[in-house]
Amino acid sequence: MTISFGKIIKMKRMEKAITQEELCVGICTPSYLSRIENNRVIADEHIYTLLFQRLGMDVPKNDNPIDVDEELELVYKKLVRSEEVTEADMMKLESLANRAGGDAIMKYELVYCKYLIRNREFDSAYKRLRQMDEMIQKKLDRTYFIYINNYLIYHSFNREYEKAVQISNQLIQTSGYRHLGDAYELGIFFYNLAFNYKNIYEYNEAIHYVTEALQLFNENYLLEHAIDCQIILGICYNNIHKWDESIRAYRHAKKILTYLPEEEHEHYQGMIYNNLGNCYENQEDYHQAIKYYLESLKYERKISKENNKMITYINLVRCYYKLDQWTEAINWLEHAFKHCSKLTDKLYVYQIRIFQSVLFHVPTMEEIIALQNETVEYFKEQKRWSLVIFYGELFAQMYEQANHHKKANQMYKQIMRSQECIRLGS
Numbered sequence: 001m002t003i004s005f006g007k008i009i010k011m012k013r014m015e016k017a018i019t020q021e022e023l024c025v026g027i028c029t030p031s032y033l034s035r036i037e038n039n040r041v042i043a044d045e046h047i048y049t050l051l052f053q054r055l056g057m058d059v060p061k062n063d064n065p066i067d068v069d070e071e072l073e074l075v076y077k078k079l080v081r082s083e084e085v086t087e088a089d090m091m092k093l094e095s096l097a098n099r100a101g102g103d104a105i106m107k108y109e110l111v112y113c114k115y116l117i118r119n120r121e122f123d124s125a126y127k128r129l130r131q132m133d134e135m136i137q138k139k140l141d142r143t144y145f146i147y148i149n150n151y152l153i154y155h156s157f158n159r160e161y162e163k164a165v166q167i168s169n170q171l172i173q174t175s176g177y178r179h180l181g182d183a184y185e186l187g188i189f190f191y192n193l194a195f196n197y198k199n200i201y202e203y204n205e206a207i208h209y210v211t212e213a214l215q216l217f218n219e220n221y222l223l224e225h226a227i228d229c230q231i232i233l234g235i236c237y238n239n240i241h242k243w244d245e246s247i248r249a250y251r252h253a254k255k256i257l258t259y260l261p262e263e264e265h266e267h268y269q270g271m272i273y274n275n276l277g278n279c280y281e282n283q284e285d286y287h288q289a290i291k292y293y294l295e296s297l298k299y300e301r302k303i304s305k306e307n308n309k310m311i312t313y314i315n316l317v318r319c320y321y322k323l324d325q326w327t328e329a330i331n332w333l334e335h336a337f338k339h340c341s342k343l344t345d346k347l348y349v350y351q352i353r354i355f356q357s358v359l360f361h362v363p364t365m366e367e368i369i370a371l372q373n374e375t376v377e378y379f380k381e382q383k384r385w386s387l388v389i390f391y392g393e394l395f396a397q398m399y400e401q402a403n404h405h406k407k408a409n410q411m412y413k414q415i416m417r418s419q420e421c422i423r424l425g426s
Contacts, residue, residue: 005048005059007135008105010037012055014131023054057098068100072107076146079114080185090115103143106135110146117153126154138170145171145180152192164196187216187225194232201383203236210236223260227253227268231275238279239386241422246279270299274312282386286319293319310339314351318390321355330359347382350375354391358398368398369407376414385418392418 013023024033027050028043035041036051045059052059075093078085090112097108109132116125129150136147148171155164168189171177178186194210197203214229216222234249250272257268277292293316297309313336320329333355340352354375357363363371372395379387396411 006036006039068096068104076111113150140176161196161199168193183216187213203240207236223256227256250276266299270296286322290319385422388418389415
């Protein structure tokens with residue numbers, strides 16, 4: 001792919017937020033500049049020189065394109081592997097790319113987007129990506145691979161999971177895309193894609209791609225990434241009720257952990273034990289679930305992961321409630337409520353509200369119906385079928401106790417539909 005002077009001018013003008021009228025004053029007409037930018041005309045050399053000077057650049061000379069590409073690749077690979085890259089490194093790289101011109105400038109822009117994303121400057125990265133949208137060709141080349149990966153990570157960080165999946169599929173539909181990155185880059189791509197599929201509850205797709213990632217990480221002895229893959233596998237298998245496979249994945253994760261430095265253990269141990277607890281809870285083995293939840297709290301308290309603690313507290317409330325140990329359920333509910341804030345996910349706020357209603361007072365039928373409509377519908381929207389089943393049963397029992405058998409039957413039908421969704425892995 002060769003990038004013309006016109007496209008470079010347009011990209012740099014938009015990057016600097018300069019209008020066509022501002023850029024071309026005294027050089028050419030705005031309509032002529034529009035034709036230059038859209039490759040409808042090849043201007044005289046002196047016009048290009050003046051336009052690039054006004055943009056603060058020399059006219060690209062196409063110097064040493066191979067050497068420049070090697071520098072671009074070196075910096076990009078450092079960013080992918082979370083190695084140190086400074087602003088000075090990026091300024092030097094920009095100078096090299098501008099001198100080389102053509103493809104090097106476009107590739108630099110994509111590497112710089114990766115740099116911005118790595119530094120969590122998401123708005124700036126997104127603005128640059130949007131400016132490049134019409135200049136990127138959907139074809140089998142390295143530039144397109146980097147472009148798609150930048151969008152994938154951007155959407156992941158912004159919890160736009162469906163968008164992340166959609167744009168990743170544009171790359172997957174390109175025949176031969178596996179040759180566009182090395183084993184590490186492909187592993188990260190597959191892992192990120194699996195992560196996003198998991199978060200839109202398409203567990204079978206997530207299992208497919210995380211298995212691809214795991215194979216690449218295992219072959220290259222990338223143990224920490226292999227643990228992350230095993231945890232996603234465990235979560236996905238748990239949610240489609242393949243519990244033996246889920247437990248096996250968590251045990252593999254624990255085994256891999258023994259080969260990692262001690263400072264990595266607490267972060268992963270808390271996560272693994274909480275997920276094991278959830279696996280046993282889904283099998284209605286509440287005593288075993290409580291054992292693992294309490295074990296996970298030992299590690300979560302040490303590393304001060306407030307959101308992780310909130311999840312575990314609510315998990316404990318559910319288990320003790322099912323065992324009719326209401327004193328313990330209330331104890332952990334109070335812990336959860338203390339950790340609740342304006343930033344707490346609705347998923348957890350709604351569960352706290354349900355148990356506050358059930359454990360602290362006797363709600364009226366109107367209150368039960370309103371609470372059920374708000375919370376269970378939300379769980380359905382989020383495709384959290386295990387929660388629909390758990391709280392659906394809870395509401396159904398309340399309706400039966402109040403002789404509202406029609407409402408109870410409606411809840412049982414929802415439970416059956418949720419069970420079918422789990423069976424299909426959707």
